[in-house]
Amino acid sequence: MKKLTAAVVATTLLFASSAALAFHCPADMKKIDEAMAKNPKLSAAQMADVKKFRAEGETLHKAGKHQESVDTLAKAMKILDIK
Numbered sequence: 001m002k003k004l005t006a007a008v009v010a011t012t013l014l015f016a017s018s019a020a021l022a023f024h025c026p027a028d029m030k031k032i033d034e035a036m037a038k039n040p041k042l043s044a045a046q047m048a049d050v051k052k053f054r055a056e057g058e059t060l061h062k063a064g065k066h067q068e069s070v071d072t073l074a075k076a077m078k079i080l081d082i083k
């Protein structure tokens with residue numbers, strides 16, 4: 001019985017964290033889009049990187065790879081200096 005409870009708790013936590021991540025990606029993409037709309041002072045190379053990471057993040061999110069998406073979007077956010 002204890003084993004079953006532990007399994008249920010583990011599954012619930014896993015689900016909750018992946019659901020939180022699934023919500024995380026669109027929030028990060030929105031922040032990136034908002035920062036980009038403000039014409040940030042970036043070099044052409046940095047702009048290209050931000051756009052690349054933003055596109056990759058969206059692709060990963062749609063593929064269900066939320067952790068990778070969050071990590072990729074974080075790189076774009078770092079360039080834009082946003083959190």
Ligand SMILES: [Cu+2]
Binds near residue numbers: 061069
């Ligand atoms: Cu996602």
